[in-house]
Amino acid sequence: xxxxxxxxxxxxxCMFLVSGCWxxxxxxxxxxxxxxxxxxxxxxxxxxxxxxxxxxxxxxxSGGGGGTSGDKSYYVDSAVGxxxxxxxxxxxxxxxxxxxxxxxxxxxxxxxxxxxxxxxxLDIVARFPENRLTAYIVMTKGKGIELLTAQxxxxxxxxxxxxxxxxxxxxxxxxxxxxxxLGTPGVDAxxxxxxxxxxxxxxxxKEIEATGVGLFRQDKLxxxxxxxxxxxxxxxxxxxxxxSVVVSLNKHERLTISLSKGRAxxxxxxxxxxxxxKIDLYASAVVVENQSNLxxxxxxxxxMLQAKLxxxxxxxxxxxxxxxxxxxxxxxxxxxxxxxNYPREWRDRYRNRWNEELPKITYEIRSKxxxxxxxxxxxxxxxxxxDHE
Amino acid sequence: MKELIETMNACSLIELEGxxxxxxxxxxxxxxxxxxxxxxxxxxxxxxxxxxxxxxxxFVDGLIDTKEVNSALKSLMVLEDGDQDIKVIEESLLPVSxxxxxxxxxxxxxxxxxxxxGILVEGNTEALTLGIRGAEKRSVNEPEGEAVVRGPRExxxxxxxxxxxxxxxxxRTPRLKMKSLVVGRETNTNLVxxxxxxxxxxxxxxxxxxxxxxxxxxxVLESGYIExxxxxxxxxxxxxxxxxxxxxxxxxxxxxxxxxxFVDGTPMVLIAPVTxxxxxxxxxxxxxxxxxxxxxxxxxxxxxxxxxITPALYVAITTYHxxxxxxxxxxxxxxxxxxxxxxxxxEAFIMEISFEALREAGIRLPKTVxxxxxxxxxxxxxxxxxxxxxxxxxxxxxxxxxxIASFTIPHFNASISLRMLRFPIMIAASILGIYGMLVSxxxxxxxxxxxxxxxxxxxxxxxxxxxxxxxDVLMRAxxxxxxxxxxxxGVQNARRMNDGYANSIQQRxxxxxxxxxxxxxxxxxx
Numbered sequence: 061x062x063x064x065x066x067x068x069x070x071x072x073x074c075m076f077l078v079s080g081c082w083x084x085x086x087x088x089x090x091x092x093x094x095x096x097x098x099x100x101x102x103x104x105x106x107x108x109x110x111x112x113x114x115x116x117x118x119x120x121x122s123g124g125g126g127g128t129s130g131d132k133s134y135y136v137d138s139a140v141g142x143x144x145x146x147x148x149x150x151x152x153x154x155x156x157x158x159x160x161x162x163x164x165x166x167x168x169x170x171x172x173x174x175x176x177x178x179x180x181x182l183d184i185v186a187r188f189p190e191n192r193l194t195a196y197i198v199m200t201k202g203k204g205i206e207l208l209t210a211q212x213x214x215x216x217x218x219x220x221x222x223x224x225x226x227x228x229x230x231x232x233x234x235x236x237x238x239x240x241x242l243g244t245p246g247v248d249a250x251x252x253x254x255x256x257x258x259x260x261x262x263x264x265x266k267e268i269e270a271t272g273v274g275l276f277r278q279d280k281l282x283x284x285x286x287x288x289x290x291x292x293x294x295x296x297x298x299x300x301x302x303x304s305v306v307v308s309l310n311k312h313e314r315l316t317i318s319l320s321k322g323r324a325x326x327x328x329x330x331x332x333x334x335x336x337x338k339i340d341l342y343a344s345a346v347v348v349e350n351q352s353n354l355x356x357x358x359x360x361x362x363x364m365l366q367a368k369l370x371x372x373x374x375x376x377x378x379x380x381x382x383x384x385x386x387x388x389x390x391x392x393x394x395x396x397x398x399x400x401n402y403p404r405e406w407r408d409r410y411r412n413r414w415n416e417e418l419p420k421i422t423y424e425i426r427s428k429x430x431x432x433x434x435x436x437x438x439x440x441x442x443x444x445x446x447d448h449e
Numbered sequence: 450m451k452e453l454i455e456t457m458n459a460c461s462l463i464e465l466e467g468x469x470x471x472x473x474x475x476x477x478x479x480x481x482x483x484x485x486x487x488x489x490x491x492x493x494x495x496x497x498x499x500x501x502x503x504x505x506x507x508f509v510d511g512l513i514d515t516k517e518v519n520s521a522l523k524s525l526m527v528l529e530d531g532d533q534d535i536k537v538i539e540e541s542l543l544p545v546s547x548x549x550x551x552x553x554x555x556x557x558x559x560x561x562x563x564x565x566x567g568i569l570v571e572g573n574t575e576a577l578t579l580g581i582r583g584a585e586k587r588s589v590n591e592p593e594g595e596a597v598v599r600g601p602r603e604x605x606x607x608x609x610x611x612x613x614x615x616x617x618x619x620x621r622t623p624r625l626k627m628k629s630l631v632v633g634r635e636t637n638t639n640l641v642x643x644x645x646x647x648x649x650x651x652x653x654x655x656x657x658x659x660x661x662x663x664x665x666x667x668x669v670l671e672s673g674y675i676e677x678x679x680x681x682x683x684x685x686x687x688x689x690x691x692x693x694x695x696x697x698x699x700x701x702x703x704x705x706x707x708x709x710x711f712v713d714g715t716p717m718v719l720i721a722p723v724t725x726x727x728x729x730x731x732x733x734x735x736x737x738x739x740x741x742x743x744x745x746x747x748x749x750x751x752x753x754x755x756x757x758i759t760p761a762l763y764v765a766i767t768t769y770h771x772x773x774x775x776x777x778x779x780x781x782x783x784x785x786x787x788x789x790x791x792x793x794x795x796e797a798f799i800m801e802i803s804f805e806a807l808r809e810a811g812i813r814l815p816k817t818v819x820x821x822x823x824x825x826x827x828x829x830x831x832x833x834x835x836x837x838x839x840x841x842x843x844x845x846x847x848x849x850x851x852x853i854a855s856f857t858i859p860h861f862n863a864s865i866s867l868r869m870l871r872f873p874i875m876i877a878a879s880i881l882g883i884y885g886m887l888v889s890x891x892x893x894x895x896x897x898x899x900x901x902x903x904x905x906x907x908x909x910x911x912x913x914x915x916x917x918x919x920x921d922v923l924m925r926a927x928x929x930x931x932x933x934x935x936x937x938x939g940v941q942n943a944r945r946m947n948d949g950y951a952n953s954i955q956q957r958x959x960x961x962x963x964x965x966x967x968x969x970x971x972x973x974x975x
Binding site for chain 2: 079080087113118162165192
């Protein structure tokens with residue numbers, strides 16, 4: 061009996077020791093993926109590109125060596141495979157370090173892939189445990205790999221630059237958001253569109269710029285809208301981010317007005333099988349630039365500005381609604397509003413063919429703008445002094 | 450008696466128990482001379498009293514106060530007539546304040562070897578011991594191991610009587626009991642078990658004295674011998690008996706119902722039973738205002754955890770859980786580790802062990818060389834190793850943080866046991882990652898919950914929970930709120946102060962009444 065227990069103890073101790081270390085991985089044996097891009101090749105295969113920082117050139121201790129290659133602090137590799145993991149295997153085959161995905165924070169979807177439908181490739185990002193659902197996802201015109209190879213001036217990696225840009229840009233879509241948008245009937249996905257552009261004045265670097273918003277129907281790209289075309293979109297976002305509009309009084313006099321708060325309320329009404337949306341918008345505005353002679357001390361001027369703003373917002377949102385109807389892409393979630401107010405009708409009639417239903421809906425837009433603040437001065441100070449003289 | 454003298458060989462005091470003092474002085478002299486042959490410091494002074502009765506004085510040179518002994522002998526030999534009967538001598542002839550009468554050799558020699566002077570008179574079966582001691586001793590100094598900013602600056606010294614007197618000065622009450630014990634066949638070390646009667650649990654006192662009196666070893670040179678002999682669990686890494694060299698700490702412990710053990714020859718006084726939380730408390734916590742004391746206590750708990758797990762956490766995260774780090778931090782760690790030839794665990798071991806070696810060297814070396822060691826250590830372990838690419842800068846930060854953290858634990862024996870436990874946790878972390886760390890931490894926690902110090906659970910009052918006592922564990926409540934003594938020690942008298950005193954001060958809101966009255970009278974005059 062005693063020998064049995066002794067053997068058991070030894071065996072269990074061995075188990076403790078030998079079962080360890082199987083997933084041990086030193087930091088200097090890893091290739092940490094910062095950003096990845098997925099494209100579709102003309103032959104239908106997938107191209108996976110990854111951006112990996114070259115840690116040895118990241119300003120570490122100089123001693124001890126460790127090769128540096130050129131002045132670039134990162135390295136982009138890509139491979140074409142039948143699946144994304146297949147491509148990953150090909151990259152791994154020529155990379156001396158283990159590719160490690162837990163720290164990738166940007167996913168770039170190429171235009172072709174977006175048009176063809178991105179659900180298939182996004183499965184890997186959700187299924188593979190190293191991936192983070194908090195990574196941001198963007199798309200680009202053309203090839204995704206071009207964004208990865210761009211070298212912006214401010215950040216060490218374009219992945220980092222993209223991330224900061226997306227966070228500031230107002231339309232921030234993480235992997236989790238995409239999964240929700242794709243998985244929920246009644247709302248379609250949007251993705252910010254980034255592009256690598258030459259810097260002005262022209263230099264070595266290629267900067268990343270937000271150029272628009274990609275509109276999807278289900279998981280397929282239907283249009284890329286310019287930011288101006290979607291003036292009202294930010295009002296419908298869950299987290300409102302301030303943005304500014306230019307109000308022209310006449311040919312020469314303009315004011316820049318920033319909308320600091322905004323809220324949209326969508327109320328659907330079904331009358332005789334016809335869907336009508338009442339859209340209420342509320343915004344509060346701040347004057348940030350006054351290139352006119354307008355005296356903001358006078359209330360009638362403020363009212364006039366408010367009216368102009370309402371007009372501008374209304375036309376912007378109207379334009380957006382037209383886009384929604386034309387492209388049949390419900391990216392502001394009209395369907396969700398409908399499903400919440402008319403759950404039975406939604407389930408029985410609209411749920412499965414909501415995108416076809418979109419062109420048939422009617423809507424009315426009512427906006428209210430409150431001019432909360434007009435900056436530190438009332439009139440343009442230089443012009444004000446002219447008056448006195 | 451003669452046979453005894455002949456067969457007598459080197460023997461220890463215990464074997465002398467029950468051997469009576471012979472009425473014939475000659476035999477006594479023979480026996481003592483035989484016993485203390487080749488003892489140059491043992492003096493047998495033969496003399497005759499004024500009335501010609503033979504007597505001897507025995508003492509150890511250097512342990513007595515020669516002047517005082519001379520004057521005592523003077524009164525026998527010159528001033529008084531002397532007497533055959535030792536009782537008369539004791540009662541009316543010898544002007545010595547501390548005197549005892551013993552009837553066997555064990556007691557006699559024990560007293561003499563402790564510094565008393567023994568007087569044997571012809572025809573008596575009893576001897577006198579004169580407590581005129583004058584051995585050299587260190588003066589009372591500031592305790593170096595437990596320095597405070599605010600609080601008394603006196604520390605115990607190596608002399609047990611001085612130490613007990615320092616305690617008595619703190620607790621002037623007949624309740625303070627000091628049981629005397631002798632341990633050690635060859636050292637015959639005096640021990641004093643001190644406790645407050647009516648507060649300490651009598652069973653704990655009995656348990657402590659019982660365990661001590663069962664000790665049968667040849668020597669007790671430091672209180673550590675006693676500590677290891679009476680502790681509950683020898684193999685536990687945690688100390689189950691606390692020591693202190695501060696009289697105020699010991700007095701506070703006694704007032705909480707604990708027992709103190711003074712050992713002659715060391716300034717370290719043992720305190721039992723203890724809990725883990727006591728190891729995290731400094732005496733100054735009770736002298737400084739409570740907000741600061743509470744803050745410092747919480748700080749210590751934080752640094753306790755840091756000192757225990759930081760290297761393990763670093764190893765676990767950099768080898769298994771890289772996803773837990775913020776990306777930029779991972780990149781800088783990766784950059785720092787790029788050229789390091791060792792795995793993280795080897796690196797951690799190199800650094801931790803060299804840190805421990807530095808610390809040990811700093812303690813042992815003479816103070817003049819210590820400077821050099823710290824400079825070399827800072828250079829070798831810090832700067833040069835990083836520049837040479839042998840260890841990474843983050844590892845140096847981790848090790849220094851751990852080192853600093855372990856020094857915030859006020860009791861040295863607790864901090865070294867935690868420093869020791871760091872290594873198994875590091876190994877577990879290197880094999881199984883954070884899972885391994887948690888397993889080892891749970892094992893440690895389970896062991897601590899299982900541990901007892903003289904019957905008191907080591908983690909009490911947290912486990913088993915007694916809510917009322919928590920106000921002195923995670924925080925330090927203001928004194929006015931600590932109306933009761935900790936209950937988990939089984940104290941006899943739980944109340945520390947009278948009821949509701951603090952409330953009465955709060956309600957009265959200061960001295961407004963007095964000034965108010967004066968104003969009224971002034972108004973009346975005008």
